[in-house]
Amino acid sequence: MRAAQVRRTGGPEVVEVVDVEEPRPGPGQVLVEVDAAGVNFIDTYHRSGTYPVATPFGLGLEGAGRVVAAGEGADLPEGGLVAWKQAPGSCAERVVVDAAEAVPVPDGVDAETAAALMLQGLTAQYLCASTYPVAPGDVVVVHAAAGGVGLLLTQMVVLRGGRVLATTSTPEKAELARGAGAEEVLGYEDFAARARELTDGEGVAAVYDGVGRATFAQGLDALRPRGTMVLFGGASGQVEPLDLQQLNAKGSLYVTRPSLAAYTRTREELLERAGAVLGWAAQGRLSVRVGGRYALEDVARAHEDLEGRRTTGKLLVLPEGAAEAELGRS
Template sequence: MHAIVVSSPGGSSALEYTEVPDPVPGPDEVLVDVAAAGVNYTDVYHREGRYPLKTPFVVGSEGAGTVSAVGSGVTDLAVGDRVGWVGVLGGYAEKAIIPAARAIPLPDDLSFDLAAAVLLQGLTAHYLTHSTYAVKAGDDVLVHAAAGGMGLLLTQIVKRLGGRVIGTVSTEEKEKLAREAGADDVLRYEGFAEAVRERTGGQGVHVVYDGVGAATFDGSLDSLRLRGHLALYGAASGPVAPFDPQRLNQGGSLSLTRPKLGDYIVTREELLARANDVLGWVASGALKVHISNRYPLADARKAHDDLEGRRTTGKLLLIP
């Protein structure tokens, strides 16, 4: 089979489209014929070595497809079942090994493309808005990169919960997408903290969902109201430099957390509870998923270049 392999961390050129042996499922594992794989910044961090992995490895931590073989001990999945997964390495390939405990059954009326496009970002948006900071009706919420795949989902879910969304974007085209998703107000990045204060009567927002990182971190803290919360869930612009925690005190007893999805889907019960919510919303049309681009598996380098170059909106997929 063909797969995208990283033998040595680096830029997008480190992504090698190559032939590898077909994997064989072990105990409590299933083999899946991959129909679509999601492209995420986590994949970039793995490729760069920011999140170190033993090399060589097959990139990709999200996808969807059909079970083609099952290992010993697997009783609740069978050949032909439609499944998705998140947080399991190896998705940029024609076939992938998935632990049975992490395989997510898909609704019959949900396409593989939509499943692969929503699982990682949808589950992330779910835990951020329901657990990291549980959004309440009337909350003011700042969503960075509001026209990206994560931003569009966060905006819709915050609106479902009754919050008011202020989004940041870089272009007029992206502003249009953010507003279509339900954003109440949309700002450019330059001077956004001051603009947020103006739009909240000088108080600031209850929570900032920040996946941008270094470029927005200071402004995110300055956008918070008394006892506000900053959920720094990513670092698309680079990691945040060390800072003095006293700044949280000076800002008004602020809270900062650096969460990750794996800690919010520890058990199969929690994984399926969040997945069933998100997939159910998508299947019913209550949650819209914007797929920006689909690339052949061999074009993984271009997908990463487009993602890092901010030339896309919504979700990117690789199609084996």
Template sequence: MAKAIRFARTGGPEVLELADVDVGEPGPGQARVRNHAIGVNFIDVYFRNGLYPLDLPNGLGQEGAGVVEAVGPDVTHVKPGDRVAYAARPNGAYSEVRVMPADILVRLPDDIPFDTGAAMLLQGLTVQYLFRQTWKLEPGQTVLFHAAAGGVGLIACQWARAIGANLIGTVGSNEKAELARSHGAAHVINYNTEDVVQRVMEITGGAKVPVVFDSVGKDTFARSLDCLAPLGLMVSFGNSSGAVPPFALSELVSRGSLFITRPTLQTYASTREKLEAMAADLFQMVSSGQVSIEINQRFPLADAAQAHIELEARRTTGKTILLP
């Protein structure tokens, strides 16, 4: 038996319960992994509160790092004793030990600790596809990135700086502004005290930006569109403030024939080859020191509900992890 967080109904953090689970042996295409650290992400909130449907009862969490204990008969790319990390469905990372699909496991380089591995993969691979694939960020470009002091945001600030791009980051406090700036944001806007659209106009000399990266959703969507130059791209990759409400396509027309996309990691890392290439790019950025992973909150596995409370209240910066 092993300890794991389970929930039988959707709702607030209080639905999360620590339970004993029978792990069992891995079957074909599976591996049993003992987690050393577990990543907490806002997508976990979406599953917990029902925004993203999930068969219940179920586990939670999509990201972790640990050691392979056993593999199924047809698994060859990892073996018992390997240090691994993962970031993908199915849910169940909030656990001491789990049996899981082996094809989402990547070997963790020896120079990257387990807590960093668990804190970097989902958010780091997100930045990888945003900057390398959804929009190929180039030196000298100026872009807008919401929630710049969050886990994804701090990686994005550093990655943009490494490329030589000018990232305008939005944050909700002066403390978060300083954090984003220290990680590489060229400009920071406190959306609680400044007008985001006006500041973007000032920073760009009225030209606006060619792309906006928005994981906030409902609260920022309209302003994001207003910050885009004609033919600009709106990248909506999350809904931390709630789902974007329905809108008329004429909203894109009136602002200058805008484009919009709703990308997911699952789509970009749809094959093992793509996943390994993306992970190798991320690991190189971290191992080289161009990107450091900021872990600012650590909770015991049993306190997963409290971790969710802090995350939803926007009292966290950088990454939150659970320790089994």
């Protein structure tokens, strides 16, 4: 079978699509034929060595597909459609997934939608439901609101009765954010001042920041007293060390650096969060934008597009597909 692998860390050029032996599921595992694999920033961090992984390794963590074989104790039916957020080597024709990570996909949700929702959808869900639980009437800032997490998070905040002030980098992305329910779209340069203007000087309840270094300091200035800075990524680089006295001076602020792993520690919590997200999709309450579809041979190009900020929504690799990337197609 074919799989995308990294034998040495570096830029997108180090990605190779090679023939490998088909894996076999062990106890508590299933072998899945991958219909769609998600492309995420964490994949680029693994590829570049920012997050060290022993080489060689298979790219990708997220996907959806049909179970073709089950190991001992894996109680998932063959032929069933499942999705997952954590299975190393998912950017391949087939992958072994721990049954504890495999989520049954409900009727009304196809494989592409499910693959697009597992990592980014669950992230958006825990951010606005648990890390800072948005209450009706809350005003929050969502950075990079036209990205994969941003579009989903904006919709989920609105579903909870909140109001979103979005940041984007282009007029086209601004329109996508408005389409997802953003009340206002701000520029990155002065978003804190604009957020205060739009809240009559009070500031926002929370800032959801996956950008990091370029936005973090200004984000603290956008918060109301006892507001919450939710730093969940570092697309622009890692945030510099913080003098905690700033939190006092700016109004007894909260800062947290959450991770999806910490919010899906048990099978029950994973199924609860995934059930909510996939359920909204099945009901038509959550719109999922696929910003690019790539053949397996084009994984490197998917990384280039993601890192070059040329994309919106979710990028997917279709191992059996031959379609060219169609950026902006939903």
